[in-house]
Amino acid sequence: MPLPTDEKLLALSNDLIQQFDTIFGEHPGFRPAHAKGAMLTGTFTPSSDAAALTRAPHITRASTQVTVRFSNSTGLPLVPDNDPNANPRGMAIRFHLAEHSHTDIVSHSTDGFPTHTGDEFLDFLRALAASDLSTPSDPANPKPIEIFLGGHPAALAFVQAPKPAPSSFARESFFGVTAMQFTNADGTIRFGRYRIVPEAGNDHLDATAVAAKSANYLFDELTERVAAGPIRFRILVQLAKDGDVVDDATIHWPEDRPVTELGTLELTARVADDAHEQQRIIFDPIPRVDGIDPSDDPLLELRAAVYLISGRRRRAA
Numbered sequence: 001m002p003l004p005t006d007e008k009l010l011a012l013s014n015d016l017i018q019q020f021d022t023i024f025g026e027h028p029g030f031r032p033a034h035a036k037g038a039m040l041t042g043t044f045t046p047s048s049d050a051a052a053l054t055r056a057p058h059i060t061r062a063s064t065q066v067t068v069r070f071s072n073s074t075g076l077p078l079v080p081d082n083d084p085n086a087n088p089r090g091m092a093i094r095f096h097l098a099e100h101s102h103t104d105i106v107s108h109s110t111d112g113f114p115t116h117t118g119d120e121f122l123d124f125l126r127a128l129a130a131s132d133l134s135t136p137s138d139p140a141n142p143k144p145i146e147i148f149l150g151g152h153p154a155a156l157a158f159v160q161a162p163k164p165a166p167s168s169f170a171r172e173s174f175f176g177v178t179a180m181q182f183t184n185a186d187g188t189i190r191f192g193r194y195r196i197v198p199e200a201g202n203d204h205l206d207a208t209a210v211a212a213k214s215a216n217y218l219f220d221e222l223t224e225r226v227a228a229g230p231i232r233f234r235i236l237v238q239l240a241k242d243g244d245v246v247d248d249a250t251i252h253w254p255e256d257r258p259v260t261e262l263g264t265l266e267l268t269a270r271v272a273d274d275a276h277e278q279q280r281i282i283f284d285p286i287p288r289v290d291g292i293d294p295s296d297d298p299l300l301e302l303r304a305a306v307y308l309i310s311g312r313r314r315r316a317a
């Protein structure tokens with residue numbers, strides 16, 4: 001995956017990474033966001049409906065090997081799993097198509113994002129970094145983050161959306177958030193957003209139950225669960241209707257939009273040499289595969305640059 005040449009995009013990417021470093025401190029060898037994670041291997045099997053949506057190679061084959069990384073939010077490699085800031089959780093999926101050929105899905109457990117653009121997201125992070133969250137709010141002297149949220153209703157809605165902790169990574173749903181453009185063998189184009197739902201069903205904990213859990217409860221549970229049997233998720237795509245906004249991650253489509261099933265993930269083992277593999281793998285929010293293209297959502301190109309710059313720094317550490 002090449003680094004873009006657009007200087008403004010590169011400067012914004014570096015500013016965003018630096019802002020994460022300011023908030024969470026630098027932890028060489030770890031991600032500046034979603035630092036704590038674990039990787040599993042398994043397979044993806046397409047559903048019989050998937051070929052109507054896309055001609056992508058992992059849909060036309062019987063099955064494809066996958067690697068999945070589950071993660072907590074924040075750039076803290078040791079963030080306790082029961083810290084409220086560890087939500088939303090992350091799920092990144094790599095479909096291995098051939099040697100050095102792959103396509104990824106990067107998703108998190110909240111359906112949405114605080115901002116439409118990366119510039120706004122940088123303003124959001126800067127306002128957060130400049131605010132002392134340990135003191136009560138004072139309407140006469142609002143904090144920078146309160147001023148930002150007051151002028152950005154979508155960011156306020158994201159911040160206020162409930163983000164309960166799951167009892168297991170295998171009992172959480174994940175959302176691709178940014179729309180993709182799917183093309184099938186006939187050339188028919190549809191826009192859609194990924195939803196990854198656990199076969200075991202969603203299960204969330206209330207605040208008291210979370211507080212009673214250990215700092216590593218999710219990662220310990222993941223290891224025990226996968227040793228006992230496969231973990232399955234269905235990968236779904238919510239389809240846009242003509243006229244739906246497809247380039248803005250802050251805008252939800254109505255729930256009555258049809259959902260089609262792309263296929264099933266079956267995760268069977270923790271990755272050997274997990275720490276090394278996590279340091280090495282760089283997920284790409286842009287699919288870069290025939291049959292699935294990015295939408296014009298401005299977050300996609302930016303994130304591809306951010307993750308690549310950050311991943312190269314991590315590999316070099």
Ligand code: HEM
Nearest residue numbers: 031033034069090091092106107108121176177307310311
């Ligand atoms: C401007 C918007 C965003 C910025 C600046 C940003 C920033 C970052 C950074 C710096 C990383 C670490 C990358 C690495 O070192 O490999 C990261 C990872 C991640 N982000 Fe984002 N992010 C953005 C939007 C999103 C969105 C919309 C989602 C959800 C769909 C998301 C989900 C994730 C996940 C799951 C990871 C961990 C990926 C992995 O396991 O390697 N991010 N993000």
